Amino acid sequence: MAIAVTKDATTAERRQLRRRRGRRRGLVILAFMSPWVIGFLWFYLYPMLATLFFSFTKYDGIRLAPHWVGLFNYRALFTNDPLFWKSLANTVWIVAIGTPLQILFALAVAWALTRPRRGQGIYRTLYFLPTMVPAVAAALSFIYLLSARGPVNSTLRLLHLPDPNWFLDPAWSKPGLVLLGMWGVGEAIVIFLAALLDVPAHLYEAADIEGASTWQKFRNITLPMISPVIFFSTVIGVIYGFQYFTEAYVVGLGTGGAGANAGGLGSPNGSTLFYTIQLYHQGFEEFHLGYASAMAWVLFLIVMVCTMALIRSSNRWVYYQGGFR
Amino acid sequence: MAAASEVSVRAASAAELLQGRRTPPSDAKRRRRLTAIGNHALAITFAVMFVSPFVFVVLTSLMTRHQALSSDLWPHPFAWGNYRTIFRDAPIVRYAWNTVVYATLASIGVVLSSVPVAYALSRIRWRGRQAVFLIVIATMMLPAQVTIVPLYIIFARLGWLGSLKPLIVPAFFGDAFSIFLLRQFFMTIPEELIDAARVDGANEFQIMWNVVIKLAKPAIAAVALFQFLYAWNDFFGPLLYANNNQNIFTLSVGLQNFTTAHRAVLFNLQMAASVLFMLPVIIIFLFAQKAFIQGITLTGVKG
Numbered sequence: 001m002a003i004a005v006t007k008d009a010t011t012a013e014r015r016q017l018r019r020r021r022g023r024r025r026g027l028v029i030l031a032f033m034s035p036w037v038i039g040f041l042w043f044y045l046y047p048m049l050a051t052l053f054f055s056f057t058k059y060d061g062i063r064l065a066p067h068w069v070g071l072f073n074y075r076a077l078f079t080n081d082p083l084f085w086k087s088l089a090n091t092v093w094i095v096a097i098g099t100p101l102q103i104l105f106a107l108a109v110a111w112a113l114t115r116p117r118r119g120q121g122i123y124r125t126l127y128f129l130p131t132m133v134p135a136v137a138a139a140l141s142f143i144y145l146l147s148a149r150g151p152v153n154s155t156l157r158l159l160h161l162p163d164p165n166w167f168l169d170p171a172w173s174k175p176g177l178v179l180l181g182m183w184g185v186g187e188a189i190v191i192f193l194a195a196l197l198d199v200p201a202h203l204y205e206a207a208d209i210e211g212a213s214t215w216q217k218f219r220n221i222t223l224p225m226i227s228p229v230i231f232f233s234t235v236i237g238v239i240y241g242f243q244y245f246t247e248a249y250v251v252g253l254g255t256g257g258a259g260a261n262a263g264g265l266g267s268p269n270g271s272t273l274f275y276t277i278q279l280y281h282q283g284f285e286e287f288h289l290g291y292a293s294a295m296a297w298v299l300f301l302i303v304m305v306c307t308m309a310l311i312r313s314s315n316r317w318v319y320y321q322g323g324f325r
Numbered sequence: 326m327a328a329a330s331e332v333s334v335r336a337a338s339a340a341e342l343l344q345g346r347r348t349p350p351s352d353a354k355r356r357r358r359l360t361a362i363g364n365h366a367l368a369i370t371f372a373v374m375f376v377s378p379f380v381f382v383v384l385t386s387l388m389t390r391h392q393a394l395s396s397d398l399w400p401h402p403f404a405w406g407n408y409r410t411i412f413r414d415a416p417i418v419r420y421a422w423n424t425v426v427y428a429t430l431a432s433i434g435v436v437l438s439s440v441p442v443a444y445a446l447s448r449i450r451w452r453g454r455q456a457v458f459l460i461v462i463a464t465m466m467l468p469a470q471v472t473i474v475p476l477y478i479i480f481a482r483l484g485w486l487g488s489l490k491p492l493i494v495p496a497f498f499g500d501a502f503s504i505f506l507l508r509q510f511f512m513t514i515p516e517e518l519i520d521a522a523r524v525d526g527a528n529e530f531q532i533m534w535n536v537v538i539k540l541a542k543p544a545i546a547a548v549a550l551f552q553f554l555y556a557w558n559d560f561f562g563p564l565l566y567a568n569n570n571q572n573i574f575t576l577s578v579g580l581q582n583f584t585t586a587h588r589a590v591l592f593n594l595q596m597a598a599s600v601l602f603m604l605p606v607i608i609i610f611l612f613a614q615k616a617f618i619q620g621i622t623l624t625g626v627k628g
Contacts, residue, residue: 039498
């Protein structure tokens with residue numbers, strides 16, 4: 001630095017060097033991020049916007065170019081499509097009743113799993129096993145398990161309990177699907193179990209000294225401490241609940257008949273016609289791509305509103321320990 | 326904790342033996358034993374609920390067609406031929422091969438593409454990083470339905486319908502869930518290790534390769550496993566993009582198709598097909614259980 005240079009030149013050079021280094025750094029980061037950036041543009045951003053555009057058009061994807069029809073699809077959905085409302089009602093049923101039931105069940109099982117001192121590992125493995133079963137295989141299994149002469153109804157008859165027709169009875173088909181869902185709640189069990197075991201023991205010890213009952217301990221210690229995990233499971237459960245497809249599709253076709261008009265989709269009697277099944281039927285069996293796109297955006301908005309509402313409500317019932325987030 | 330208390334129980338009984346007298350079980354001890362029995366009874370009840378469906382499915386898969394429609398629970402005779410019939414009546418080997426190709430390539434793709442992204446989101450500091458991470462999370466929440474219509478059209482234009490490409494190629498462009506899981510794990514790697522490598526003059530790629538990946542093997546294994554399983558189970562993707570080309574059906578679509586064709590009258594074959602389909606992933610699970618459970622815990626608790 002002993003060379004005589006004007007002060008201006010040095011700062012300019014330095015600035016340039018820094019800029020060059022900054023640009024290099026930017027390029028490195030971009031290189032690391034590039035798979036996701038391309039994927040995001042290709043598989044998320046463009047398709048989302050294109051779906052929005054298609055939702056204002058009549059489009060069959062093959063012969064015709066998209067033909068602008070304004071709000072026609074949306075108006076038809078809301079005013080002139082009983083199957084849309086039916087599928088929405090079924091989906092809300094699954095989200096509002098099925099999802100909470102599954103979370104409660106998973107919580108109960110996880111709690112039971114914290115109790116025994118030995119064998120926890122074996123129990124956990126057994127509880128998790130059904131979660132590994134592919135959805136199609138699980139659905140096919142339950143078609144048999146819940147059939148008229150299947151083991152579930154045989155047992156119910158043995159106990160002189162009512163033996164519903166499950167997947168053949170519109171009133172019982174959704175409860176049957178909830179049972180199928182409960183069989184595979186292993187992931188939630190594992191998450192709840194980890195959270196339950198994470199609750200500091202000294203809190204329980206302090207409560208014991210004050211003579212708290214089991215219920216009081218659960219209500220005032222366990223529940224607040226694991227509320228972040230319950231919240232997480234609820235958000236995920238709601239998002240996936242709205243997209244419920246495979247099990248219902250397999251059960252509907254497996255017990256009803258092939259082809260939408262043979263009563264297969266949503267069988268019996270439309271009781272398992274869920275939103276995504278109706279969307280699939282409109283989009284990829286009837287090739288009403290504009291109409292299906294409108295359905296997709298309506299679904300997206302519903303899911304967004306529900307997720308936002310859950311997040312809003314969380315500061316009233318979710319307890320974050322210091323240091324968490 | 327459980328182990329510690331076991332040790333103390335053992336120590337106590339050893340002390341009793343040394344003293345040469347066994348006290349009659351006190352009330353507290355009896356109560357503790359009753360609680361233990363109650364706890365195990367509850368745990369076993371749940372275990373029966375989770376495991377019995379497997380037993381019934383396997384038993385039914387070994388029944389004759391006639392018996393499978395009755396309310397019998399035990400096969401008589403054992404119709405092992407059902408499994409042969411399945412292979413004869415449906416191109417199971419073809420379906421299985423397609424499924425393995427899809428699941429393997431998708432797992433490789435997701436790992437290759439998600440590791441660097443997760444690295445940049447956790448171990449390089451840059452402006453806007455947090456915002457980008459939020460977008461990654463947001464894509465996880467996006468219902469797949471919002472993107473499938475244009476994707477279907479794109480893949481149709483590319484001539485990819487009726488092939489496995491629409492299922493495999495996207496896996497090479499990062500998967501939000503995997504990025505999230507890997508990032509959570511990378512965050513737990515001590516800063517000093519990375520700083521030390523930086524002082525030694527390693528560039529970001531070298532740090533990722535030599536430090537982070539070496540330490541993150543369990544998380545990477547979990548991501549690969551989850552993706553494999555996801556692809557193995559995936560039904561909607563193959564249903565949508567197979568375009569009725571039976572040659573590229575995966576097991577899920579193939580078996581659904583097979584059973585819809587013979588619906589509800591061939592329970593024995595349906596169950597045999599289900600057993601074949603679930604067996605591989607259950608075996609994988611029994612061997613790789615630890616990675617699974619750790620991966621789930623990582624996403625669930627720290628999320």
